[in-house]
Amino acid sequence: MRAASREPRAASREPRAASREPVFGFGPEWLLADGKPIADAMVLSHPEQLDRLRVACPPAVASAVLAGDPCYDRLLAARPHRERFRRALGVRHGQRLVLLSSTWNPESLFGDGDEDVLAPLLPRLTGELAADEYRVAAVLHPNIWFGHGPGQIRMWLDRARRGGLTLVEPVHEWRQALIAADVVLGDFGSVSYYAAALGTPVLLGATHPAGLGHDSPVAAFTRQAPRLDARMPLRPQLEAATAAHRPLPEPASLTSSAPGQSAGLLRQTFYRLMGVPEPDEPALLAPLPLPACAAPVRTAPIRVVTRLLDAGRIAVARYADPGRDPGGEGEAHTAVHEDTLDPSRLSLADVIVRYGAPDDPRLGPPADWAADVLRRHPYCALAAYVTGPGSCTVLPRGGRPLTLVADPSAADPAAYASALHTWLAAGKGLAELGERMTVVTGQAAHEVLVRPSAPTRSTFRPG
DSSP, rough: SSEEEEOOOOOOOOOOOOOTBOOOOSHHHHHHHEESSSOSOOSSSSHHHHHHHHHGGGGGGGEEEEOOHHHHHHHHHHHHGGHHHHHHTTTOOTOOOEEEEESSTTSSTSSTTTTTTHHEEEEEEESSSSSTTTEEEEOOOHHHHHHOOOOHHHHHHHHHHHTEEEETTTSSHHHHHHHOOEEEOOSSHHHHHHHHTTTTOOSSSSSSOOTTTTHHHHHHHHHOOOOTTTTTTTHHHHHHHHHHHHHHHHHHHHOOOSTTTTTHHHHHEEEEEEEEOOSSOOOOOOOOOOOOHHHHHHHSOEEEEEESSSSTTTEEEEEEEEOOOOOSSSSEEEEEEETOSSSGGGOOOGGEEOOTTOOTTTTTTTTHHHHHHHHOTTOOOOOEEETTTEEEEEEEESOOOOOEEEETTSSSSSHHHHHHHHHHHOOOHHHHHHHHEEETTTTTEEEEEEEEEOOOOOOOOOO
């Protein structure tokens, strides 16, 4: 991220300073020694900053160099790989990625006072947003991680993580997550401003700290961007922010004076200062690497609302550990991951789920694992072993093992298991379903093949 404070546009002021105070980082106390610039070159990304420097510290103007923004240039260059970044984060067909971002400030989204918004907000997001329609990830400023400690952060956000939240690596992978995002829920920090510069909808949960200059680009942005009301239901606000979104022109125009040219301008400056000629080959920035896969792991109990539509079509909406019953038309049941934090929830589960490789010797063949689950949990109606991004083995009580297969980019196969459970619980048979069912999540329809599983060594047939 940006150097020093990592706040956007170098226009944020010293925390809690009055608006007439020097721009943070631009005052004489930071830039001068014995009345002279301490740096041979002070790199700025836009003439707007140069104007501020002339007011804040005129003697430092001689050392100023306009060289664009290499961070922004890397974002622009990596945009063609957006779908790859989305797949790396486990975003599936029909899902929207909600990216939460907090900078390092007592008044930020993840602050340190009574008005802290993010910690209680995250489990609400994973509980109120249907899991197969929304993917939730969070980018926290590195100083949040190292100020409180990674263990403390993970403990504070444990409930949301069990509900499917992914915490994005804060130094090397935040840009990829930002490119992948459909909407950003943020504050006055640089990630929110970069999101706006990329044209991504931004909803602000914390807006204008006391030390943010009233006439700065960031302050103008926080005045124009829509606000989040944490007291109200979240999904309607996210949908409204997306539907009504019109990109603001200022963030893109004020982020860099030379988009795509920062590498050349910076190298030119460096070699001038060294007093040696530049190399002949072009100056290039390292491309953003493809992050490791970070599919969501939901071990919190899932409340599933389903409806039988027509001709083998089943609508499924899954909510991770919702604070209240999600409601909605249809029947409801509970699906619980075998590794849930509270094992007592397994005794009440209609569907028990596990994710793993089909040949994991610790668990045995998927059908054997499922038979063992139904043996140990007599009130469970169906066990589902998710064997890959588009497949799972299911065993209904009183039935035989089945394999459900769909496009790997479609919904989580656990949703297909819940759809099949709904079909069978309604008294409908597999013969009536045939070899195919359609699972509807939100506006997306997923075609699922229903096939008998290959036999295993198990001879147990649960009754």
